[in-house]
Amino acid sequence: MVYFLAKMRPSTVGSENAISSMERMCGYTKSKLKEKPSNRAAEMAADSDSFLGERRTAVEGEDVDETSIFFLGVGEQLYHGSSRGVAELGVQPEVAKAVDEMDWMLPTDVQAEAIPLILGGGDVLMAAETGSGKTGAFCLPIIQIVWETLRDLREGKGKHGPSAQPVQKWSLSFFDRGSAMAITPDGMRCQSREQKEWHGCRATKGVTGKGKYYYEALVEDEGLCRVGWSTSQAALDLGTDKNGFGFGGTGKKSNNKNFDNYGEAFGMHDVIGCLLDLDDMEIRFWKNGADLGKAFSIPSQLKDATFYPAVVLKNAEMLFNFGEQQLKHQPPNGYVVVCEAPIDCTINNPATGTGQTGPSQTKIKNAPQAIIIEPSRELAEQTHNQMRLFKKFVDNPTPKELLVIGGVSVKEQISALQAGVDIVVGTPGRLEDLMSSGHLSLTQCRFFVLDEADGLLQQGYGDLINRVHSQIPKITSDGKRLQMIVCSATLHSFDVKKMAERLMHFPTWVDLKGEDAVPETVHHIVVTVDPREDKSWTNLKRHIQTDDVHVNDNVRPGSNNPETLSEAVKMLKGEYCVRAINEHKMDRALIFCRTKLDCDNLERYLISVGGGRGPKNPYSCVCLHGDRKPPERKANLEKFKHQEVRFLICTDVAARGLDIGGLPFMINMTLPDEKSNYVHRIGRVGRAERMGLAISIVSAVPEKVWYHGEWCPSRGRNCSNTNLTTEGGCCMWYNEPQYLADIEEHLGVTIQQVDPDFKVPMDEFDGKVVYGQKRSQTGTNYQTHVAQMAPTVQELASLESQAQLIYLKRHYLKDNPWNKG
Numbered sequence: 001m002v003y004f005l006a007k008m009r010p011s012t013v014g015s016e017n018a019i020s021s022m023e024r025m026c027g028y029t030k031s032k033l034k035e036k037p038s039n040r041a042a043e044m045a046a047d048s049d050s051f052l053g054e055r056r057t058a059v060e061g062e063d064v065d066e067t068s069i070f071f072l073g074v075g076e077q078l079y080h081g082s083s084r085g086v087a088e089l090g091v092q093p094e095v096a097k098a099v100d101e102m103d104w105m106l107p108t109d110v111q112a113e114a115i116p117l118i119l120g121g122g123d124v125l126m127a128a129e130t131g132s133g134k135t136g137a138f139c140l141p142i143i144q145i146v147w148e149t150l151r152d153l154r155e156g157k158g159k160h161g162p163s164a165q166p167v168q169k170w171s172l173s174f175f176d177r178g179s180a181m182a183i184t185p186d187g188m189r190c191q192s193r194e195q196k197e198w199h200g201c202r203a204t205k206g207v208t209g210k211g212k213y214y215y216e217a218l219v220e221d222e223g224l225c226r227v228g229w230s231t232s233q234a235a236l237d238l239g240t241d242k243n244g245f246g247f248g249g250t251g252k253k254s255n256n257k258n259f260d261n262y263g264e265a266f267g268m269h270d271v272i273g274c275l276l277d278l279d280d281m282e283i284r285f286w287k288n289g290a291d292l293g294k295a296f297s298i299p300s301q302l303k304d305a306t307f308y309p310a311v312v313l314k315n316a317e318m319l320f321n322f323g324e325q326q327l328k329h330q331p332p333n334g335y336v337v338v339c340e341a342p343i344d345c346t347i348n349n350p351a352t353g354t355g356q357t358g359p360s361q362t363k364i365k366n367a368p369q370a371i372i373i374e375p376s377r378e379l380a381e382q383t384h385n386q387m388r389l390f391k392k393f394v395d396n397p398t399p400k401e402l403l404v405i406g407g408v409s410v411k412e413q414i415s416a417l418q419a420g421v422d423i424v425v426g427t428p429g430r431l432e433d434l435m436s437s438g439h440l441s442l443t444q445c446r447f448f449v450l451d452e453a454d455g456l457l458q459q460g461y462g463d464l465i466n467r468v469h470s471q472i473p474k475i476t477s478d479g480k481r482l483q484m485i486v487c488s489a490t491l492h493s494f495d496v497k498k499m500a501e502r503l504m505h506f507p508t509w510v511d512l513k514g515e516d517a518v519p520e521t522v523h524h525i526v527v528t529v530d531p532r533e534d535k536s537w538t539n540l541k542r543h544i545q546t547d548d549v550h551v552n553d554n555v556r557p558g559s560n561n562p563e564t565l566s567e568a569v570k571m572l573k574g575e576y577c578v579r580a581i582n583e584h585k586m587d588r589a590l591i592f593c594r595t596k597l598d599c600d601n602l603e604r605y606l607i608s609v610g611g612g613r614g615p616k617n618p619y620s621c622v623c624l625h626g627d628r629k630p631p632e633r634k635a636n637l638e639k640f641k642h643q644e645v646r647f648l649i650c651t652d653v654a655a656r657g658l659d660i661g662g663l664p665f666m667i668n669m670t671l672p673d674e675k676s677n678y679v680h681r682i683g684r685v686g687r688a689e690r691m692g693l694a695i696s697i698v699s700a701v702p703e704k705v706w707y708h709g710e711w712c713p714s715r716g717r718n719c720s721n722t723n724l725t726t727e728g729g730c731c732m733w734y735n736e737p738q739y740l741a742d743i744e745e746h747l748g749v750t751i752q753q754v755d756p757d758f759k760v761p762m763d764e765f766d767g768k769v770v771y772g773q774k775r776s777q778t779g780t781n782y783q784t785h786v787a788q789m790a791p792t793v794q795e796l797a798s799l800e801s802q803a804q805l806i807y808l809k810r811h812y813l814k815d816n817p818w819n820k821g
Ligand SMILES: Nc1ncnc2c1ncn2[C@@H]1O[C@H](COP(=O)(O)OP(=O)(O)OP(=O)(O)O)[C@@H](O)[C@H]1O
Pocket: 103, 104, 105, 106, 107, 108, 111, 128, 129, 130, 131, 132, 133, 134, 135, 136, 488, 489, 656, 657, 658, 659, 661, 683, 684, 687, 688
């Protein structure tokens, strides 16, 4: 049945200025807000409902154009019933048909929140837990908007929005503005929430030649403002060059970077009058109707220049009146409001959608509309595949997607780019290569997506992200703003927040669970390995090859020195891994090791324990880590996905994002030192409402491990320096109990401890779930539902009985006056 969807988003809404900076100012989700908007932004947030409301109204029926058709699939009748709320997501029918084929019955919570926001033009920070469907939440609306844009271009309707409208009235320009400057659709109010930088804008028109002109600006919020006049040659940072003349809230006038005392300070609720006298070539300002005196004499070389009302803000907001509204203070004799300037003295602002905007209305072949960056090849490939599935029925025109990853022929990628692409999914390295060689152009990009954003930053791609962002025009040629979408199950890192502050435009947090959380479908437990109690390591007949960290140490059974215990932990962990597999009869699991060497050793061990590489080996396995060549990585992942082998042994390269349908089990051979990676690793199970068991094998004693940093000449390859890093070596003591404590504190949970027999004690999971299968409906929800409905049902029953009694009395009872005569 088709529940997912949908009616085409009315093209009118998509194409008009409705999708303007205003929505960005308004983009606060109704779910938990992690970052509160400022007062004014909060008011604007309320307005955002009116925007979304506008779209909903259209979706619901009356006022839709011919492109607005219901998608009436197999479940046609349902659209008029329970799926109504889902239809409000506004996903296009062709995309919905594809998700229907994938058996997606309902959007997940994050999809329900994020899709309308993205369709509405907003920047979104998606912080939902692992396996909650974030990929669909950004891919679906991107496909739709890309398709709409291609269609409009083809039909010659490309020029929408502000750029398409002839400049008729005096307002602030949508195009002549800084990247963090938001302007309301009426062009009368501007706001910049950038805390550190100044962002400015100019009006849509200016005055030149002769005459005396006046306009007013009201300070609407705390923060710093500077207002005045500038020519189109001036920097938007008003007053920092010789073409701009500003008066700032700190009581300074500024021109050409000279900040001199002038008048007095102004702030919230003050009205600044800006007066330009082109006859006497001077500029002065008023504060709340009081003349502050001449501020500037305009140099003679600017006598033919056009002067535009101009403003620059730092975390502030101002409301403008160019004379079309009632003024707070009448200008002095001889001055007129700018909107009444004679036509021959009025000049339109030349910035009308070019300049900082995308360059043209023609599709440039190697300039995609969406760039999606993923932290690993596997993940890029997975997202690319999803994209292909989602757009399966989208045609006429068909958006073209391209995968851009290392390890595969760059020539093919270049020729695909030359043939034309609309959506590029890739890893940072190859993307940057193609950009710097000019093969990939960013000039028509309108979506910049960072999947697993905290992971990208952890991997040191912050600068690359800044570089890419700085090359993308902030306003597209059809007047839309660049949209940035940032996702992860662990998005609440300081670095992500800083990046969002720097690059995103009034982003909306879609944050359904607050800080990092483990899905309810993941049952995660810990088994402690303590070689002081479990002495079995002293007489293991066959044990895993250890990592040779202790080759130079005095390690011998019977000793209790830290090195011996550390070596014992390594031996026992191999043993415990097999025990976990046996106890839970695992026939599919992802196994995470700390190093590539650990992965290789475990692979060899499982193959030898199970009797070789053949399919009959109950421990058949393959590896996925950075030392394996890309084709092998790909082949191994495919083998595991297609269940040709039972176990995939990997490093954290596979911790994030990998989606292996119905995976029941995962094992952590060692906890990750990065807390967020615990969430990602265990999130490989318990996805899409299926149950999963995640077992962490944790050493009770310190374990000495390899730690190759930039100081290691070979970066770990055949390194044998077993000294500690503090002694110039490549080893460290790994304190797993401490990492466990950190993870528990971070997640605010105590992870269930299980004995070394790996038997999971009776609890809410045990006996009620089959790992890998869909979560069955337990009684709890049902009971809650009954409890919630009970009062309403009772009231209905009593009303029904009252109605019946009244009817009976009225029609059948003898003493009823209505029945007499
Ligand atoms: N609406 C839906 N209905 C049914 N299944 C869905 C829906 N949305 C997504 N899925 C499935 O859920 C699984 C997880 O989705 P996805 O990979 O997008 O999760 P994620 O939130 O990106 O997780 P992670 O944080 O681990 O990357 C996928 O198999 C996907 O096909």
